[in-house]
Amino acid sequence: MDDRTRQSYVFSFEAGDGKNKQLLGGKGANLCEMTQIGLNVPPGFVISTEACLDFLDSPDGELPAGLRQAVTTEMKALEQKTGKGFGDGDNPLLVSVRSGSALSMPGMMDTILNLGLNQQTLEGLIRQTGNARFSYDAYRRFIQLFGKVALGIRDEEFDGPFEEVKQRAGVKADVGLSAENLKEISERFLAVVHEQTGRPFPEDVHYLLELAIKAVFRSWSGKRAVDYRREFNITPEMANGTAVNVVTMVFGNMGDDCATGVGFTRNPGTGENEMYGEYLVNAQGEDVVAGIRTPKPVKDLVQDMPEMHRQLEELREKLESHYREVQDFEYTIENGTLYCLQTRNGKMNAAAMVRTSLEMAEAGLLSREEALMRVDPELLEQLLHPRLDPAYEAEPVAQGLPASPGAASGKIVFDADRAELMGRAGEKVMLVREETKPEDIHGFFASEGILTSRGGKTSHAAVVARGMGKPCVAGAEGISVRAENHQARVGDHVLHEGDVITIDGGNGNVYLGEIPTVPPEFSDELRTLLRWSDEIATIQVLANADTSEGAEKAADYGAMGIGLCRTERMFNAPDRLPLVVDMILANTTEERQVALDRLLPVQREDFRALLKIMAGKPVTIRLLDPPIHEFLPSERQLERELGHLKQLRATVEGMEDLMGAMQLLRGKEKAASLAASLPLAGEGVELIDEAIAKKRLMLAKVRELFEVNPMLGHRGVRLGITYPEIYAMQIRAVLEAAAQCRNDGLDVHPEIMVPQVCTAQELRRVNVIVEPIQKQVEAEHQVKLDFKFGTMIEVVRACMRAGKLAEVAEFFSFGTNDLSQSTFSFSREDAENKFLPFYNENQILQDNPFEVLDVNGVGQLMKLAVEWGRESRPGLKVGICGEQAGHPASVRFCHDIGLTYVSCSPHRVPVARLAAAQARLMEQSSEEGLATTSSV
Ligand code: PEP
Numbered sequence: 017m018d019d020r021t022r023q024s025y026v027f028s029f030e031a032g033d034g035k036n037k038q039l040l041g042g043k044g045a046n047l048c049e050m051t052q053i054g055l056n057v058p059p060g061f062v063i064s065t066e067a068c069l070d071f072l073d074s075p076d077g078e079l080p081a082g083l084r085q086a087v088t089t090e091m092k093a094l095e096q097k098t099g100k101g102f103g104d105g106d107n108p109l110l111v112s113v114r115s116g117s118a119l120s121m122p123g124m125m126d127t128i129l130n131l132g133l134n135q136q137t138l139e140g141l142i143r144q145t146g147n148a149r150f151s152y153d154a155y156r157r158f159i160q161l162f163g164k165v166a167l168g169i170r171d172e173e174f175d176g177p178f179e180e181v182k183q184r185a186g187v188k189a190d191v192g193l194s195a196e197n198l199k200e201i202s203e204r205f206l207a208v209v210h211e212q213t214g215r216p217f218p219e220d221v222h223y224l225l226e227l228a229i230k231a232v233f234r235s236w237s238g239k240r241a242v243d244y245r246r247e248f249n250i251t252p253e254m255a256n257g258t259a260v261n262v263v264t265m266v267f268g269n270m271g272d273d274c275a276t277g278v279g280f281t282r283n284p285g286t287g288e289n290e291m292y293g294e295y296l297v298n299a300q301g302e303d304v305v306a307g308i309r310t311p312k313p314v315k316d317l318v319q320d321m322p323e324m325h326r327q328l329e330e331l332r333e334k335l336e337s338h339y340r341e342v343q344d345f346e347y348t349i350e351n352g353t354l355y356c357l358q359t360r361n362g363k364m365n366a367a368a369m370v371r372t373s374l375e376m377a378e379a380g381l382l383s384r385e386e387a388l389m390r391v392d393p394e395l396l397e398q399l400l401h402p403r404l405d406p407a408y409e410a411e412p413v414a415q416g417l418p419a420s421p422g423a424a425s426g427k428i429v430f431d432a433d434r435a436e437l438m439g440r441a442g443e444k445v446m447l448v449r450e451e452t453k454p455e456d457i458h459g460f461f462a463s464e465g466i467l468t469s470r471g472g473k474t475s476h477a478a479v480v481a482r483g484m485g486k487p488c489v490a491g492a493e494g495i496s497v498r499a500e501n502h503q504a505r506v507g508d509h510v511l512h513e514g515d516v517i518t519i520d521g522g523n524g525n526v527y528l529g530e531i532p533t534v535p536p537e538f539s540d541e542l543r544t545l546l547r548w549s550d551e552i553a554t555i556q557v558l559a560n561a562d563t564s565e566g567a568e569k570a571a572d573y574g575a576m577g578i579g580l581c582r583t584e585r586m587f588n589a590p591d592r593l594p595l596v597v598d599m600i601l602a603n604t605t606e607e608r609q610v611a612l613d614r615l616l617p618v619q620r621e622d623f624r625a626l627l628k629i630m631a632g633k634p635v636t637i638r639l640l641d642p643p644i645h646e647f648l649p650s651e652r653q654l655e656r657e658l659g660h661l662k663q664l665r666a667t668v669e670g671m672e673d674l675m676g677a678m679q680l681l682r683g684k685e686k687a688a689s690l691a692a693s694l695p696l697a698g699e700g701v702e703l704i705d706e707a708i709a710k711k712r713l714m715l716a717k718v719r720e721l722f723e724v725n726p727m728l729g730h731r732g733v734r735l736g737i738t739y740p741e742i743y744a745m746q747i748r749a750v751l752e753a754a755a756q757c758r759n760d761g762l763d764v765h766p767e768i769m770v771p772q773v774c775t776a777q778e779l780r781r782v783n784v785i786v787e788p789i790q791k792q793v794e795a796e797h798q799v800k801l802d803f804k805f806g807t808m809i810e811v812v813r814a815c816m817r818a819g820k821l822a823e824v825a826e827f828f829s830f831g832t833n834d835l836s837q838s839t840f841s842f843s844r845e846d847a848e849n850k851f852l853p854f855y856n857e858n859q860i861l862q863d864n865p866f867e868v869l870d871v872n873g874v875g876q877l878m879k880l881a882v883e884w885g886r887e888s889r890p891g892l893k894v895g896i897c898g899e900q901a902g903h904p905a906s907v908r909f910c911h912d913i914g915l916t917y918v919s920c921s922p923h924r925v926p927v928a929r930l931a932a933a934q935a936r937l938m939e940q941s942s943e944e945g946l947a948t949t950s951s952v
Pocket residue numbers: 580582641810830831832833834835897898899
C-alpha cells in the first residue's frame with residue numbers, strides 16, 4: 017500500500033485538520049473539528065477534495081492509486097471503533113456517504129444513506145431494531161437512491177412498481193404501507209435494477225461503497241452543481257471538488273432509549289440563554305421533517321431521559337465555549353448513547369443577535385469588539401420598524417422596490433389632500449400615487465405608508481418616507497394608478513379609495529387587505545451595544561432631520577447632531593405654503609420682503625425647536641435648495657383648476673339669475689330664504705374672481721419660471737445669489753433662533769450650509785450676507801453666537817476647487833445624491849426607472865450608486881476634496897449627508913478617508929453607529945496585520 021497516498025487522500029475524523037475546508041470540505045472539516053474537541057460524533061473519515069479532482073481527471077474512471085486500499089483500512093478502523101462489521105449479517109455496520117465541498121451548496125450534490133445493506137445485513141438490522149417495517153423501508157430507499165445516484169436509473173423507473181403495490185394495498189400515503197408491502201417494494205426495486213443494468217443489484221458492500229464514492233465525486237460535475245456554481249459565482253479558489261464523508265449510521269429509532277433531535281444553544285427567536293429545540297423518542301430525523309409525529313420541546317427530555325438531558329446540556333456548553341458562537345446542532349440518541357451529528361452557526365433574528373452578543377460579551381465568551389463585529393449592522397433596522405407578523409401567511413399582489421422599511425396597512429387614498437382629510441378624521445390611510453412631489457408632503461404626514469408605481473429607491477417618495485421613518489414601496493410597476501379616477505388596477509383587481517392594502521417596505525411586497533404587524537423593539541440591549549460602538553468609533557453619526565419629530569427620533573437613536581436640515585421641507589407644510597407662494601409671486605424685492613417677513617418667525621420657531629432638541633450638538637441647516645417652481649402646482653394642474661373655476665363662476669352667475677326669476681315667480685321672501693341656503697351665497701362671484709386672479713398669477717409665474725432642466729438650473733446658491741433676501745431671511749431666522757436659545761441657557765451650535773456651490777465666489781457672496789446679520793442679532797439679543805458657515809460639496813467642480821472653497825467654508829458636507837448624479841451624469845430618477853436595474857443585474861455596475869457610495873469614482877473625488885480642503889484649512893470638519901451615508905460599506909469608506917461624520921436618516925442612525933465602530937475595528941485589525949507582516 018502506498019502510505020503517502022493514503023495520508024494525503026483519506027483522513028479519519030480524529031486526524032483531519034478541522035480548519036482545512038478546502039481540502040476536507042466544510043462538512044468534513046467540521047466533523048473532524050467536532051471529534052477532536054471531544055464531542056461524540058459517529059466515527060468516520062473524509063476523502064479529500066484532491067482525491068475528487070484526481071478522480072475526475074483520470075481518463076479510465078478509476079479511483080486514484082491507493083485510495084481503495086486506504087478506504088478499506090479506514091473501514092477496518094471503523095469496525096473496531098463501533099464494534100460492528102461491514103457486511104456482517106449479525107451486527108451490521110452501515111454508513112452514509114456524503115458529499116461536501118468547501119462552500120455549502122445545499123442539495124446540489126449527492127449523498128447515499130444506509131450503505132452496507134444487502135439481503136444478509138438486512139436480516140441483522142431487523143433483528144437489532146426489532147422493526148421490520150423500518151428496516152425494509154430503509155432498504156427500499158437505499159436501493160432507489162443507490163440505483164439513481166450510482167447506477168444512473170431514473171426515479172420514474174421505480175415509481176411504477178411503488179404505486180402498484182400501494183394501490184393494491186389500498187393505502188393513500190406512504191406511511192400507511194406495512195412491513196410486508198415495503199418488503200415487496202424492495203424486491204420489485206431489486207428487479208428494476210436488474211432489468212435496467214442487466215445485472216443483479218450488487219451484494220458486495222465494499223463494491224457498493226466504491227461505486228458510491230465515485231458517484232459522489234462525479235456529482236461535483238453534475239449539471240445541478242455546475243449551474244449553481246455559475247449562478248453564485250463560486251470560483252475554483254473558493255471551492256474545488258467535493259470531499260466524501262463516510263460516516264457511521266446511528267439510529268434514533270431502535271427502541272425507547274433512542275431519540276433524534278435538533279437544538280440551538282440559545283433561543284434563536286429571543287436570544288435567551290437556554291437550550292432550545294425539539295426531539296422525538298424512537299424516531300428518525302425524517303419523522304420530524306415529515307410531520308408524522310409532533311416533536312416535544314427539549315425541556316421534556318428531563319423526564320424522558322434525564323441522563324441524556326444532562327449530557328445534552330454538557331454538549332451545549334462545549335459547543336459554545338469552543339465555537340464562541342450560538343450553534344444550531346443535530347443529535348441522535350442510539351441505545352442511550354448521545355451522538356452529535358452536525359453543528360453550525362445558528363441563524364437568528366435581529367433581536368436575538370443583539371441580545372446574544374451582549375450576553376456572550378458579558379459572560380466573557382467574546383470580547384466587546386468581537387461582540388460588535390458579529391452583528392450585521394443592516395439587521396438593526398429591522399428592530400426599529402413594525403414588521404409583518406411572520407406567523408401570518410399571505411400572497412403579495414404586486415412587488416415594487418423596498419424603498420423605506422417597515423410594514424403598514426391603510427385605506428387607499430390617491431391624493432395628499434384626501435390623505436390629510438381622512439388622516440385628521442382618524443383613519444389609517446395609505447397614500448398611493450404614480451409618483452410623489454414636494455407638494456404632497458402633508459399627505460406623507462397623514463399616511464401610514466406610501467406606495468408609488470414609478471420611481472426608484474431615491475425617488476422623492478423614497479427619500480421623504482425614509483426621512484420620516486414611514487414604510488414605502490416605490491416603483492411597483494404592476495400597479496397602474498389612475499389618480500384622476502380614484503382608482504388603481506393590479507392584475508384583475510380594481511382598487512378604489514377606501515380599500516385596505518398592506519405594504520412591506522422591507523421587501524417591496526404589496527398585499528390586499530390588512531395583515532397584522534409586530535411592533536418594533538429598541539431594547540436596552542441594543543442601547544448598550546450601541547454605547548459600546550460609540551466608545552470605539554471615531555467617525556461620528558449625525559442625522560438628516562427637518563422636523564422636531566424627526567430630530568427627537570434621531571436623538572433617541574443616538575444621533576450626535578443634525579447633519580442636514582432641508583429647509584424646503586418646512587416650506588412645504590400646509591400652513592407655510594401660502595406664504596411661500598406669495599414670496600414667489602412677488603414681482604419686486606419689496607413685495608418679496610413682505611412675504612419673507614411673515615415667513616421669518618415661522619422658520620425661526622422651527623429652527624429653535626431643532627436647536628433645543630439637539631442642545632450641545634451641531635445642527636446643520638441648509639439654505640433653500642430646490643428650484644422655486646417646485647412650490648407651485650404644475651402648469652397642467654393650474655390650467656385644469658382655472659377651467660373648473662370658470663365653470664363654477666358661470667354656474668354661480670346662473671344661480672343669481674335664477675334668484676331674480678324666483679322673485680318674480682314666488683315673491684321676495686321665498687326667494688331670499690332660498691338664496692341664503694345656496695352655497696357661495698352673497699360674495700360667490702367675487703370670491704371666485706379672486707381665486708381666478710390668483711391662479712392666473714400663479715400660472716403666469718409657473719410659465720415664467722419654466723426651465724428645460726430645472727435640477728441643473730436656477731436653484732441652490734444660484735437662487736440665493738439672485739434673490740439674496742431669501743437667504744438673508746433664513747440666515748436671520750437661524751441666528752435669531754440660536755440667540756433666543758442662548759438666552760434660555762441652552763448650549764446651541766447651528767451650522768449654516770450653502771447648497772450647490774461650485775465656485776468660491778458664490779460662497780463669498782453668501783458669506784457677506786452673514787456678518788451684518790450676525791452683528792445685528794448679537795446686539796439685539798446681547799449674546800455672542802457660536803456657529804459655523806460651510807458648504808455642501810455636490811458638484812464635481814466643487815471637489816476640484818475644494819482648496820479654494822475651504823478658505824471660506826468652515827466645514828464641508830458631501831451631498832452624494834447630487835455628487836453621484838453629476839459624476840455619473842445620470843439623472844437619479846431616470847436611471848433608477850430605466851437602465852440601472854439592468855446595469856446591476858448584468859454587472860455593468862455592481863451597485864446602485866445612489867444607494868451604495870461609488871468609492872471608485874465619487875469616492876476618489878471625495879478623497880481629493882478632503883485632502884485639498886484640509887491643506888488650506890487644517891482640521892476642516894467634513895461630513896456626508898447623501899442617502900448613501902447610512903450604508904455600512906459607505907460608512908467604512910468615509911471612515912477610511914478621514915471624514916468627521918456621516919449623516920443619515922434617523923432610522924439608519926443605529927445601523928451607522930454600529931458600522932462606524934466596525935469600520936474602526938476593521939482598520940485596527942488591518943493595521944495589526946500590517947504590523948505583523950512588516951515585522952516578519
Ligand atoms: C445630496 O445631494 O446628497 C443632498 C443631501 O441633497 P438633496 O438630496 O436634498 O439634493
